[in-house]
Amino acid sequence: MADLPGSDPVYQTDALIAEDIEAYLETHQNKGLLRFITCGSVDDGKSTLIGRLLYDSKMIFEDQLAALEADSKRVGTQGQEIDFALLVDGLAAEREQGITIDVAYRFFSTEKRKFIVADTPGHEQYTRNMVTGASTADLAVILIDARKGVLVQTKRHSFLANLVGIKHIVLAVNKMDLVDYDQSTFDRIVADYRDFAREIGIAEFTPIPISGFKGDNITAAPSANTPWYSGPSLIDHLESVEIANTAAQARPFRMPVQWVNRPNLDFRGFSGLIASGAVKPGDEVRIVPSGKTSTVKSIITMPKPGSKDSGEMAEAVAGESVTICLTDEVDCSRGSVIAAAGDPPESADQFEANLVWMSEEDLIPGRGYWLKLASQQVSATIQQPKFEIDINSMEHLAAKTLKLNSIGVVEVTTDKPITFEAYETSRALGGFILIDKITNATVGAGTINFSLRRAQNVHWQSVDITRDQHAAMKNQRPAVLWFTGLSGSGKSTIANLVEKKLFRMNRHTFLLDGDNVRHGLNKDLGFTESDRIENIRRVGEVARLMADAGLIVITAFISPFRAERQMVRDMLPGGEFIEVFVDTPLAVAEARDVKGLYKKARAGQLKNFTGIDSPYEEPESPEIRIDTTAMTPEEAADLVIDQLLGSG
Structure with missing residues (x-):
């Protein structure tokens, strides 16, 4: 009888090799994963450090190495054979300028652990990119040029790393070769950084003297150039630090x-x-x-x-x-x-949060933004900041808004309760982003501190008489006719005619006029962009309450911003918000100038006037459009009533 294949030495060898490969893959697959970022000021050597880590961990293919050597010669790197920064600076603009612009993610592994490292930009204008990279990191390597010491961006990035909940900080004092590996220089920088770290709440950090150019104290072997340093190398520390999932x-x-x-x-x-x-x-x-x-x-x-x-x-x-x-x-x-079941998270619709503003357009207090937290998405408004934080001095500065890269403490109100935890407890349930409702661009990133007590003390009171019963008693369907258009377009005139005609038809109505409301409910508001938004928010809430009472509510407001008109639409059940665009060219409205407002605005006596020095965003898909150059106010009122009654 022939021997079974499994008894042949060749097959046995193949089986052992297969077992070894499977064991290796199993071991590699089960390695822990550490996500970390490198950050700091411009030219502190972040990209070079990552390139060195990739090179020393044998994570560069031969063709990549050949291309890297060619690029290094082309760029010209002061006698250095390989410019490790080119491994990470992948954008053409980055290579041309010699800086990092975008966040570059790279993967490498050692025998003990797998790593995903994010190289984040050092320039202040790209701070939002740094926040993006830090949001998922477990550890931050803060690089400092040994020749320059602690800089403004060092402080900014350290503050942001601490803000987004990174518990492990490595202070990598880089370019030690350029200061002759001087221990006193290293000690002075560590002392300066410790003073700052204490101010912002960083209790512990690991200082390491390194040279990304020479490779000192980066790999496992201790550097002979720093005999005075007895701590771990960078890779040793990265391999041994606790991973977030464990906690x-x-x-x-x-x-x-x-x-x-x-x-x-x-x-x-x-x-x-x-x-x-x-x-x-x-x-x-x-x-x-x-x-x-x-x-x-x-x-x-x-x-x-x-x-x-x-x-x-x-x-x-x-x-x-x-x-x-x-x-x-x-x-x-x-x-x-x-x-x-015995320890659930909290739910609330108002809370205090730290907010990093990431948009070229300033924060507009009172405007509605989409807030995304974990898998939840709600509409949210941000109040005027409590204060803005000065990164240099850690002072709390008075602020009416937040500009690009500004960091402030704000109060956030959502349209319905969300489930969350304080960010220091849970990054998953404590961190959120804000999205512009019009452009869908991410404009801010925030971390929740706590819910506001008033959110816990106020509860919705159920009532026995419903809005449907209120409407049935009046024999009509509630609606909000929202007239919008430029000053002088004829909104108030047409709205008044619509109410008179509906009144004769025994309909229950109420007219909210822009000027009249500012004599009472909104007398405390001016005409800045944020005041205009708050004006519309209040009117929208009043209109919603009146619609709950079964009324047909008629409003006449310039309401220049689409986002705020959408905010009011979202307050009401589907089909009850009817946008009426009184479409009048600016020249025609200005020629009427019944109140003399355009004349004052042109003379500079009236600031933030819509159509002159403040924008008007025309409705994109209004339910009713009225061309006042083609019909009289009477005809316009009849058109509105015909469409209103025709819709039920």
């Missing part, structure tokens, strides 16, 4: 629901990334904000390729993406948070 697993269980998994009628699960804690079948959980409780029936994840495993888990921990099935049919959807 997150010790906290109470939280999982923001990203998706309701319903492939068929027999399966309903809730999918998401576990933010903290651990969960296993049989655990009691609470759905926040609904407050409903249930028990975990099973936990499912994607099985490994080629595995016959069903994917069911005995336990899931922070950092794992899973689908959780519950024993009860509870109300749970995207935006909900599944949490430990």
Whole structure:
């Protein structure tokens, strides 16, 4: 009988090799992952350091190395054979200017750990890019040029790293070769930085003298050039520092629901990334904000390729993406948070937060922005900042707004309660971004400090008579006719005619006129952009209450900004907000100038006047458009009433 293939020495060798490869891959796959950033001022050597780490960890392919050597010769690097910064500065603009503009992410690994490193820009104008890179990092390497010491950007980046919750700080005093590895220089910089770090709440940091150019104290071998230094090399420290998930697993269980998994009628699960804690079948959980409780029936994840495993888990921990099935049919959807039943997170609609402004356009207090926190998205308004923080002095400065790269403390109000935790407790449930509703651009990033007490003390009072009953008694459907247009366009005239005609038809109405409201409810407001926004917000709230009473509300306001008109639309049930654009050319409105306002504005006697030195954003899709150059006010009023009654 022929020998079985498995008994042949060749096959045995192949099997051993296969086992070794599988064991190696298993070990590599199960390595811990550390995310860290390099930051600091311009030319402190961030990109060079990362390039050195990639080079020393053998993470550069031969063709990349050849291209790098060619680029280094072309750029000309003061006798250096390889310019390691070119490995990271991938944008053409970066290579031409010799600076980092965007956030560059690179991957490398050692025998002990895998790493994702973000090279963040040093220029102040790209601070928002640095915040982006820091938002997911567990550790920050703050580089300082040994010749320059602690600079403004060193302070700014340290403050931001601490603000976004990075617990591990490495102070890498770079370019020690350019100061002859002088210990006193290193000690002086560490002392200066320690004084500043104490002011902003950084209790501990790890100082390391390095040279990205020469490779001193970067790899495992201690440098002979710094015999006075006995601490770890940079790579040793990166390999041994605690990973965030380890700490997150010790906290109470939280999982923001990203998706309701319903492939068929027999399966309903809730999918998401576990933010903290651990969960296993049989655990009691609470759905926040609904407050409903249930028990975990099973936990499912994607099985490994080629595995016959069903994917069911005995336990899931922070950092794992899973689908959780519950024993009860509870109300749970995207935006909900599944949490430990006995220790759920908080829900509120008002809180204090630190805010980093990331837009070229200034923050507009009172304007509605989209707020995204974990899988939740709500409409939010930001009040005038409590103060702005001066990075140099740490002073609290009075501020009416926040400009690009400014950092302030603000109060945030959302249109409905959101589930959150203080950022110092949970980065997943404490960090948010703000999105402009018109452009969809990210304009700010914030960290929640705490909910406001007034949010906890005010509760919605249910009433027995509903808005539908109010409307039925009046035999009409509530509506808000929102007249918008330039000053002098004829809004008030047409709105007044519409109310008179509806009154004769026994309809229950109320007219809110822009000038009249400013004599009472809004007499404290001026005509700055933020005051205009607050003016419309208040009027919108009043109009909503009147619509709840079953009335047909007629408003006549310039309301120049689309975002605020959309804000009022969002306050009302679908179909009840009817935007009436009184479309009158500026020249025609100015020629009428019934109140003499345009004349004053042209003479510089009236600031922030719409159409002159303040913009008017025309409605893009109004329900009703009135061309006042083609119809009389009577005809316009009839058009509005015909469309109003025609819609029910």
